[in-house]
Amino acid sequence: MNWVERAAGLRQWSKGAARAPHKPLLLLYALGRFQREGDGELRYSAVEEDLKRLLAEYGPPHRTSPAYPFHHLVGDGVWEVRTDRGTGSPGTGVRELRAAGATGRLVPELRVALRRDPSLLGRMARVLLDANFPPSLHDELCEAVGLDVETGPDVPGRLSTARRQRDRRMRELVLTAYEYRCAFCGYDGRIGTVPVGLEAAHVRWWAFDGPDDVDNGLCLCALHHKLFDKGVLGIGADHRILVSRRFVGHGPAARAQVTELSGRALTGPRPGVAPVAATHRAWHTAQVFHGDPRPARAAPSPA
Incomplete structure (x- = not known):
């Protein structure tokens, strides 16, 4: 067996x-x-x-x-x-x-x-x-x-039953396309020349036939990658950020890092690179994003 x-x-x-x-x-x-x-x-x-x-x-x-x-x-x-x-x-x-x-x-x-x-x-x-x-x-x-197991692609003795192989170039291609900046908050941290805390996120999950293509990827900081995969954040049809009404955060950090993102345009990709494809955006909205989006944050009144 x-x-x-x-x-x-x-x-x-x-x-x-x-x-x-x-x-x-x-x-x-x-x-x-x-x-x-x-x-x-x-x-x-x-x-x-x-x-x-x-x-x-x-x-x-x-x-x-x-x-x-x-x-x-x-x-x-x-x-x-x-x-x-x-x-x-x-x-x-x-x-x-x-x-x-x-x-x-x-x-x-x-x-x-x-x-x-x-x-x-x-x-x-x-x-x-x-x-x-x-x-x-x-x-x-x-x-x-309550499971105590090692995770990650490099676990010794890992057995894969996947029919597809991941394209290991995707991370570099996506980060380059977004010029090493988080598409949600603009974070661009480095140690020397090495980016830190930036990840290539699949919009349509690889486990659900999401391709390793730039138009299925976002460069995100570690925080916003996690929130995107948890359905707190999403992408609207106009390539603006969606924030779930179900998210609750009262402190200034939660407001600045999450709720105030509502309606903000994505940062990137650079000119000439295809943005996230409509089919992948639609899948994420239907299968991952939780609840209805918050209204876009009103622009500040002119002084």
Whole structure:
């Protein structure tokens, strides 16, 4: 049984390029619990709030139920559900799972395999992260589900099941196109001649067929890259910055670094370089950006 391939091939709801990371999030959560506590069952009523939080923070912008993956992950051969009446899920409804005392855990064969090969857990976790989330979120997602695994492209023994290879030139091409300045705030820090804190962000995530092309990239500082991938920030049709109404920040730093960006034109790319393509902007707005955008900040009145 190739458990890494099974993790990479989870059957997910699909409609065009829509994100549906419900099953990967539940499996990551279950792997984290297994790593910390062994093979104890996870009672739905006890983990429901944890799963809600993960879906709200790392799932698609629309509301969704944690009952969905708890029930449907059974069909992928890595998860089992039991109730007071025996084996099998009572359905996809929250009430049914609660009323039946539903519990879930990794299937026995996978638990045996994880004990026999301690490296398997990390390899499964990494392929789930690579297939469903951008690298900027990997470390914090591992922390959120309680997983202790190494992330990053240079982890020894990393097993990739990806059908595409990343273009390692993209970072330099994107940073050059934006003249080594954050497209949101203009940050351009360097140590000597080496830029620091600047990253090439995919607008349409690589895991969702986003190409390694300049018109799918933004040069962003580390803060704004994280906020862009978390759906706090976005790009409007007029290439102006969107800020989610759901973002709350009361201090002057939050206002200056986030809320006051609303409506500001992107910095770059330099003349002659294609801006972010409309199809990639539209994907990010529909699949990552959270809620409605704030109104653009009013221009100051003339003195």
